[in-house]
Amino acid sequence: MEQALGSLTLSLDQVKKAFEEERQNISEERTRLLREKKEWEEIAVRLHQAQPARTVRLNVGGMEFLTSPATLSSVKGSFFEAMMSGRWPLNCMDNGAIFIDRDPQVFRHILNFLRGDTIPLDSLSPSDLESLISDADFYNLPGLTTAVRSVAEIKTIVKSRKIFLLGGVNYKRSGQLDQVERYDTQTNRWEPMKSMPAALSRFGATAAGGKLWVFGGASSFVYDPEENEWSKISSMIHPRSGFAVVSCDRFIYIIGGFTGLGTSSEMSPMSSSRKHLGACVMENWIYAVGGNSGAFKQSLNLVERYDIVNDRWHQVDSIHTARQDCSVVNIEGHIWVIGGSETTTKDVIEVYDPKMNQWTSLASPCPFPAVPTPCIAQVDGSLFFLGGAREAGRWDVGRNHYEPIFPMLIGRQNAAVAV
Numbered sequence: 001m002e003q004a005l006g007s008l009t010l011s012l013d014q015v016k017k018a019f020e021e022e023r024q025n026i027s028e029e030r031t032r033l034l035r036e037k038k039e040w041e042e043i044a045v046r047l048h049q050a051q052p053a054r055t056v057r058l059n060v061g062g063m064e065f066l067t068s069p070a071t072l073s074s075v076k077g078s079f080f081e082a083m084m085s086g087r088w089p090l091n092c093m094d095n096g097a098i099f100i101d102r103d104p105q106v107f108r109h110i111l112n113f114l115r116g117d118t119i120p121l122d123s124l125s126p127s128d129l130e131s132l133i134s135d136a137d138f139y140n141l142p143g144l145t146t147a148v149r150s151v152a153e154i155k156t157i158v159k160s161r162k163i164f165l166l167g168g169v170n171y172k173r174s175g176q177l178d179q180v181e182r183y184d185t186q187t188n189r190w191e192p193m194k195s196m197p198a199a200l201s202r203f204g205a206t207a208a209g210g211k212l213w214v215f216g217g218a219s220s221f222v223y224d225p226e227e228n229e230w231s232k233i234s235s236m237i238h239p240r241s242g243f244a245v246v247s248c249d250r251f252i253y254i255i256g257g258f259t260g261l262g263t264s265s266e267m268s269p270m271s272s273s274r275k276h277l278g279a280c281v282m283e284n285w286i287y288a289v290g291g292n293s294g295a296f297k298q299s300l301n302l303v304e305r306y307d308i309v310n311d312r313w314h315q316v317d318s319i320h321t322a323r324q325d326c327s328v329v330n331i332e333g334h335i336w337v338i339g340g341s342e343t344t345t346k347d348v349i350e351v352y353d354p355k356m357n358q359w360t361s362l363a364s365p366c367p368f369p370a371v372p373t374p375c376i377a378q379v380d381g382s383l384f385f386l387g388g389a390r391e392a393g394r395w396d397v398g399r400n401h402y403e404p405i406f407p408m409l410i411g412r413q414n415a416a417v418a419v
Contacts, residue, residue: 163183175199180194183408212225242257302315336383377419
């Protein structure tokens with residue numbers, strides 16, 4: 001009897017163990033099925049949102065975008081929600097696209113916002129941020145407006161830049177100028193500054209150490225914006241004209257020009273004498289571009305770069321179009337040559353890639369009216385065209401967008417510019 005009871009107890013324990021194992025298997029299977037059900041539901045939602053029948057084609061400023069009604073209606077009270085409500089007629093093109101006459105480059109960011117994607121606000125320039133704020137207001141997207149404005153205010157404080165335009169000749173040919181005016185890239189306004197101690201044209205100016213340094217003929221001056229005062233400094237060893245001036249670290253470099261007495265600097269000389277050249281700095285190199293040979297005023301396509309560390313000049317690939325009095329700027333590691341003249345004024349822009357040692361001519365001409373001696377400043381990837389009559393403009397190179405800016409106080413040419 002006891003043996004039978006022992007066998008029965010053992011059998012019950014085995015059944016209980018098997019039952020627990022089966023219950024555990026069922027629980028795990030249930031969990032797996034619930035997980036798969038959730039995954040399939042998410043896939044079904046995505047498939048439903050991606051159905052071709054539920055897409056909307058937009059043409060914004062000539063560029064087409066494809067999105068969904070759900071994306072466009074995601075912000076209550078917005079321009080897009082009203083557009084998709086069916087209560088107002090839509091401006092549709094022949095292909096069915098809804099036309100919106102706004103900037104397509106800005107709309108890329110708007111659409112990313114509606115999709116819930118991150119917009120790289122920190123990488124946008126102040127002018128790009130202002131454009132985004134303007135369009136966010138237009139589309140009635142207050143959340144985006146607030147976010148962009150907070151970043152724009154910080155960048156305005158950190159990156160507010162001033163462009164100084166000095167001297168030159170009045171475009172009506174009424175004589176040389178000593179007047180100085182300053183442009184604020186944030187407010188889009190010019191203001192008069194204290195005049196130079198002497199009227200100058202075809203001279204050089206550069207910014208260094210928070211001050212403006214001016215060199216022209218036998219005259220040399222420095223301007224302190226904080227004190228609004230000009231001071232005379234030591235003159236160049238020999239008076240000269242038609243030179244280029246740049247600054248790098250603590251030093252100011254005066255390149256080329258003619259003195260009638262030969263070279264007056266302690267830098268190694270260039271391969272040939274020339275004046276009315278352009279120059280800019282990139283890393284530890286100074287690039288000298290174009291100019292003319294002097295006696296016969298023959299325009300040059302010669303390009304040399306100066307090794308600041310080792311005090312040596314090296315010839316690099318020549319520009320395609322010989323020119324003098326051109327503007328030369330560094331934009332994101334590439335050298336841009338703009339304007340100038342040979343027998344006629346040049347509107348062809350050439351760009352140099354130092355890694356390839358190669359010049360490329362842009363397919364589109366300069367968006368600003370060509371002038372023989374342009375004043376061009378580079379600020380945050382935008383080129384500011386100054387000179388000639390009072391008109392001035394800004395070209396956002398990355399977006400290939402040109403717009404006029406507030407006119408200069410005085411129309412002038414053969415002036416100097418510094419940032």
